[in-house]
Amino acid sequence: MDSTLKIIVSLAIIYSLRMLVAKIRKPAYLPGPKRLPIIGNLLDMPESEGWVTYKRWKEQFGDAIYLEIFGSPIVVLNSYKACIDLLDKRADIYSDRPIGIMANIMMGWHKAVMMAPYNDRWRKFRKICAQSMRKDVVKKFHPVQEREVARYLGTLLHDPLRYMENFRFTAGRTLLWNIYGIQIEEANDPIITTAEKAMQVGVFAAQPGNFLVDFFPAMRYIPDWFPGASWKEFARKGRILADNMVNIPFDMTVKDINAGVHEPSLTSLSLERKEDEDVVKWCSASLLAGKPLQKLTVGFPIESTTLVAGADTSVASIHAFFLAMVLHPDIQKRCQDEIDSVTGGTRLPEIVDKDKLPYMNAMMWELMRWQPVSPLALPHRLMKDDIYNGCIIPEGTVVLANTWAVTRDPSLFEDPERFNPDRYLPYFDKSIPHDPNNLPLEPNAFAFGYGRRVCAGVHYAETMIFISMARILSTFNITKAKDKDGNEITPEIKFNSSIVRETLNFDCAINPRSETAKSMVLQGISSL
Numbered sequence: 001m002d003s004t005l006k007i008i009v010s011l012a013i014i015y016s017l018r019m020l021v022a023k024i025r026k027p028a029y030l031p032g033p034k035r036l037p038i039i040g041n042l043l044d045m046p047e048s049e050g051w052v053t054y055k056r057w058k059e060q061f062g063d064a065i066y067l068e069i070f071g072s073p074i075v076v077l078n079s080y081k082a083c084i085d086l087l088d089k090r091a092d093i094y095s096d097r098p099i100g101i102m103a104n105i106m107m108g109w110h111k112a113v114m115m116a117p118y119n120d121r122w123r124k125f126r127k128i129c130a131q132s133m134r135k136d137v138v139k140k141f142h143p144v145q146e147r148e149v150a151r152y153l154g155t156l157l158h159d160p161l162r163y164m165e166n167f168r169f170t171a172g173r174t175l176l177w178n179i180y181g182i183q184i185e186e187a188n189d190p191i192i193t194t195a196e197k198a199m200q201v202g203v204f205a206a207q208p209g210n211f212l213v214d215f216f217p218a219m220r221y222i223p224d225w226f227p228g229a230s231w232k233e234f235a236r237k238g239r240i241l242a243d244n245m246v247n248i249p250f251d252m253t254v255k256d257i258n259a260g261v262h263e264p265s266l267t268s269l270s271l272e273r274k275e276d277e278d279v280v281k282w283c284s285a286s287l288l289a290g291k292p293l294q295k296l297t298v299g300f301p302i303e304s305t306t307l308v309a310g311a312d313t314s315v316a317s318i319h320a321f322f323l324a325m326v327l328h329p330d331i332q333k334r335c336q337d338e339i340d341s342v343t344g345g346t347r348l349p350e351i352v353d354k355d356k357l358p359y360m361n362a363m364m365w366e367l368m369r370w371q372p373v374s375p376l377a378l379p380h381r382l383m384k385d386d387i388y389n390g391c392i393i394p395e396g397t398v399v400l401a402n403t404w405a406v407t408r409d410p411s412l413f414e415d416p417e418r419f420n421p422d423r424y425l426p427y428f429d430k431s432i433p434h435d436p437n438n439l440p441l442e443p444n445a446f447a448f449g450y451g452r453r454v455c456a457g458v459h460y461a462e463t464m465i466f467i468s469m470a471r472i473l474s475t476f477n478i479t480k481a482k483d484k485d486g487n488e489i490t491p492e493i494k495f496n497s498s499i500v501r502e503t504l505n506f507d508c509a510i511n512p513r514s515e516t517a518k519s520m521v522l523q524g525i526s527s528l
Helices: 003-025 050-061 080-088 101-106 120-132 135-158 160-180 190-206 217-221 230-259 266-272 277-289 309-327 329-343 351-356 358-370 403-407 421-428 458-475 515-526
Strands: 064-069 072-077 386-388 391-393 398-401 476-482 508-512
Touching (some): 101 190, 135 160, 135 458, 160 230, 160 508, 329 351, 329 358, 351 458, 358 458, 458 515
Parallel strands (some): 072 398
Antiparallel strands (some): 064 072, 386 391
């Protein structure tokens, strides 16, 4: 063998050995259920309440779990530490959103805040939201929130059986006023019905598996007339609905501003700052849209069951609040006593009273932990390969933060299944002896998202939830309903399994605490 051939053979052997070593040293994927050829973990995926299944898998596979569906990687984070390690500390590469061809590209939902890619347009969104939803700016919306909750108390007096249907309208009407300065009188207002249909169609389009084009993007170029391409008509109608949802209320606001008859709103404040008009349109519409309350399981036409989904956090939280008060009358009484100590039992509580009501604040925080309205945070998307716990996470991985697992972690919360406002009381009552290094995790750390995708409307939502609970408890007792024989009916703790988790409807008795309380409600209505 001549020297040249020896060199070639030697180089080939060295190269082969290096490739073998590299393959051996290549980091493995994170642990997870065994994957089948082609379909991966498709058969393992839960049909409902995925957060419960993922939490159960934590015991077997750990805090970070790897899954695949048709070759698309998914990582589920089952602990607060894992969520912070990746979504917060490595936010530069974990702040993108998954790209759905049907919903994002064909219907235009990539322009919305919650679905926008992590790019310059999204940064403009965050700037607008940060400026418009700051704690000091949100104070401008307090009078509307207090007024609408006072109006809602009147419905509890005259129509208590529809307590959630009426609150859904209250939350939506309040949000619409604060975003656009538009006042509606009925739930079937065209602005609302258009937004509802647009949001539900968008959610249906975004759900994995509903449209093959999300798995085979080239299908979007199939001609409309092609056999079996009726889904393209669905996309066209969905885009029209989304455009109408964005443009109709915005144009009404601009018209009122030009006529000099507009009250301050998030939209008008943004326009005063000379922000990009198209970004303002979609920012406002995104706050209205939020995360729809119901999963859509039908095609056109759509019968809506929501008012406006941007009010979803408030609605779901208040529904859970009614459940908690029915199940825990002792906690209800303690809240009422605290409110009376501030108001004297002769007036409705106001938002400025919030800092004087430590137990009420603790109860609100515990409500957010006990029954989180978003047990599975909206998905993030990894923008480049990463290594975690010695394992590789490939670029394009969809990352899900399991907030449910966080709220049920006994290392963070003692007896996590128990509804116990006292666990948060030291945050608000500094006279209570406590170890500042051993306080439970506050809900703002997990209830509104993670990293740079945290919901911008935290202060607005908290204020709406707080003033609603405080005014309801100041004037009404919430007790168990009774059957025809006079026996109390204990409601079951049942929830839907939608994007926003809400209590299933249950009956309860809602009655004025006294004649004085009844007079407070009537006086509040008369002053509107």
